[in-house]
Amino acid sequence: MTQLPGLLDTEAIRKDFPILDRLVHDDRKLVYLDNAATSQKPRQVLDALSEYYERYNANVHRGVHVLAEEATALYEGARDKVAEFINAPSRNEVIFTKNASESLNLVANMLGWADEPYRVDSETEIVITEMEHHSNIVPWQLLAQRTGAKLKWFGLTDDGRLDLSNIEEVITEKTKIVSFVLVSNILGTVNPVEAIVRRAQEVGALVCIDASQAAPHMPVDVQALQADFVAFTGHKMCGPTGIGVLWGRQELLEDLPPFLGGGEMIETVSMHSSTYAPAPHKFEAGTPPVAQAVGLGAAIDYLQSIGMDKILAHEHALTEYAVQRLAEVPDLRIIGPTTAEDRGAAISFTLGDIHPHDVGQVLDEQGIAVRVGHHCARPVCLRYGIPATTRASFYLYSTPAEIDALIEGLEHVRNFFG
Amino acid sequence: MKLDSMYQEVILDHYKHPHGRGLRDGDAEVHHVNPTCGDEITLRVKYDGTRIEDVSYEGQGCSISQASASVLNDLLVGKDLADAQRIQETFLELMQSKGRIEPDDAMEEVLEDAVAFAGVSKYPARVKCALLSWMAWKDATAQALDAGADAERKTA
Numbered sequence: 001m002t003q004l005p006g007l008l009d010t011e012a013i014r015k016d017f018p019i020l021d022r023l024v025h026d027d028r029k030l031v032y033l034d035n036a037a038t039s040q041k042p043r044q045v046l047d048a049l050s051e052y053y054e055r056y057n058a059n060v061h062r063g064v065h066v067l068a069e070e071a072t073a074l075y076e077g078a079r080d081k082v083a084e085f086i087n088a089p090s091r092n093e094v095i096f097t098k099n100a101s102e103s104l105n106l107v108a109n110m111l112g113w114a115d116e117p118y119r120v121d122s123e124t125e126i127v128i129t130e131m132e133h134h135s136n137i138v139p140w141q142l143l144a145q146r147t148g149a150k151l152k153w154f155g156l157t158d159d160g161r162l163d164l165s166n167i168e169e170v171i172t173e174k175t176k177i178v179s180f181v182l183v184s185n186i187l188g189t190v191n192p193v194e195a196i197v198r199r200a201q202e203v204g205a206l207v208c209i210d211a212s213q214a215a216p217h218m219p220v221d222v223q224a225l226q227a228d229f230v231a232f233t234g235h236k237m238c239g240p241t242g243i244g245v246l247w248g249r250q251e252l253l254e255d256l257p258p259f260l261g262g263g264e265m266i267e268t269v270s271m272h273s274s275t276y277a278p279a280p281h282k283f284e285a286g287t288p289p290v291a292q293a294v295g296l297g298a299a300i301d302y303l304q305s306i307g308m309d310k311i312l313a314h315e316h317a318l319t320e321y322a323v324q325r326l327a328e329v330p331d332l333r334i335i336g337p338t339t340a341e342d343r344g345a346a347i348s349f350t351l352g353d354i355h356p357h358d359v360g361q362v363l364d365e366q367g368i369a370v371r372v373g374h375h376c377a378r379p380v381c382l383r384y385g386i387p388a389t390t391r392a393s394f395y396l397y398s399t400p401a402e403i404d405a406l407i408e409g410l411e412h413v414r415n416f417f418g
Numbered sequence: 419m420k421l422d423s424m425y426q427e428v429i430l431d432h433y434k435h436p437h438g439r440g441l442r443d444g445d446a447e448v449h450h451v452n453p454t455c456g457d458e459i460t461l462r463v464k465y466d467g468t469r470i471e472d473v474s475y476e477g478q479g480c481s482i483s484q485a486s487a488s489v490l491n492d493l494l495v496g497k498d499l500a501d502a503q504r505i506q507e508t509f510l511e512l513m514q515s516k517g518r519i520e521p522d523d524a525m526e527e528v529l530e531d532a533v534a535f536a537g538v539s540k541y542p543a544r545v546k547c548a549l550l551s552w553m554a555w556k557d558a559t560a561q562a563l564d565a566g567a568d569a570e571r572k573t574a
Contacts, residue, residue: 357481358480361424374455387456388456416425
């Protein structure tokens with residue numbers, strides 16, 4: 001078996017993930033390499049979910065009965081765990097949403113309805129990048145269309161990195177918000193946060209970071225990032241679906257208007273007007289995803305028991321091995337950085353002129369789960385003149401043997417369509 | 419292997435050697451995409467009355483979507499519209515069958531090479547690939563017939 005420095009004890013870790021023992025297509029061992037789409041869930045998270053429903057289920061922040069108080073404590077306890085996980089200065093800066101898309105839409109809508117000095121209008125500009133997931137493109141397009149603001153973006157270099165050579169023309173005095181991805185879901189690129197944040201701060205623009213592909217895989221410290229907003233989702237980091245996070249700086253959350261109105265987010269309501277609860281509740285209208293928040297809390301406990309630094313090192317070792325093995329496959333072209341440097345563990349590639357859909361199908365027949373398509377980042381495919389890619393993405397339970405299986409699987413694909 | 423039920427030899431043949439590919443003169447043109455995977459097709463239809471004179475197309479996509487367009491060209495060019503619609507509906511029925519329809523002789527007579535796609539219907543993610551060109555053809559035909567009807571109204 002291939003031994004690489006920095007690998008985790010995957011034999012032990014994999015025992016926590018019941019699904020990884022599944023056989024598919026009758027007798028094939030599952031090789032799950034679609035972690036950038038969603039991660040699998042450890043027993044500890046599954047148990048937390050069922051324990052919540054079996055023992056504590058109640059609506060939160062209302063009712064004086066035992067269950068309501070326990071459920072509220074669990075829900076708010078999950079907020080504490082998230083705050084600590086991302087080194088937030090205050091737990092009140094952690095807003096629960098249903099996913100990262102909702103988090104990013106929430107920021108766009110806060111700014112769309114805000115008063116000065118935050119207001120985005122026809123005199124102002126919004127900056128994103130060409131490597132964003134659609135969830136960090138479309139909310140800004142909508143905001144630009146509705147307000148008349150100008151939408152600008154950073155382009156990409158041929159090797160899959162942000163082209164910041166014209167940073168001073170892209171981010172200007174007119175820029176109100178710069179929103180960009182920390183780790184690309186399609187290219188795997190880890191972006192240079194500091195350079196972008198520094199320029200944004202120079203011109204007084206707010207910074208929003210999409211950390212969906214970062215938070216599951218590396219330590220994320222919102223204070224070190226110096227951003228104003230950070231968004232991520234629970235299901236990619238061993239948590240359940242239906243729970244996302246928006247972290248925002250306290251003073252901004254105090255100043256900015258709510259987006260969704262309803263129960264939970266109010267202070268007083270009359271038939272004429274309402275006043276709002278302080279953040280984070282101001283941004284959490286309606287019954288929140290309580291069980292899912294509890295599940296996310298359990299996922300954070302799980303990840304921290306292993307250590308985010310160790311997970312990062314594990315994935316880095318796997319990525320180094322994977323790019324080296326993929327380079328051996330004839331006609332294979334990596335879309336994105338071809339080395340493991342400043343790179344996450346999602347690797348996109350094309351294989352000759354075999355369409356990724358066909359690649360994915362033949363791999364699936366061998367039990368290997370990859371993602372094919374444009375990965376909700378169609379502008380990246382257009383930029384590199386390709387219709388789609390095949391993407392393999394790793395996580396803390398991935399092994400070098402699974403990368404070997406992928407390489408063998410690709411050989412089979414080439415023979416099948418050769 | 420199950421995979422062979424999807425990738426029938428006849429499908430791979432059409433994929434590697436597509437029939438009628440390339441854009442030619444037409445009465446209407448449509449562009450359809452399959453947003454889940456990035457398959458795209460631009461398709462033109464040309465009618466001589468109710469007879470299909472040509473279906474021309476250009477596109478990119480997986481073997482299933484590209485082979486399906488090639489089979490469509492084979493099957494529909496030269497047919498009368500009513501016959502073509504019957505073929506399209508039969509193909510749609512087969513593709514939506516989730517693998518439950520085993521094509522019989524009657525179906526095979528209507529669909530010819532297109533019965534090879536029966537295996538694809540077992541794979542929900544790929545049904546859209548197989549139907550892409552057929553939906554584009556239906557749309558282009560509706561547009562061509564609308565345009566024709568408008569022209570007739572104007573000359574009447």
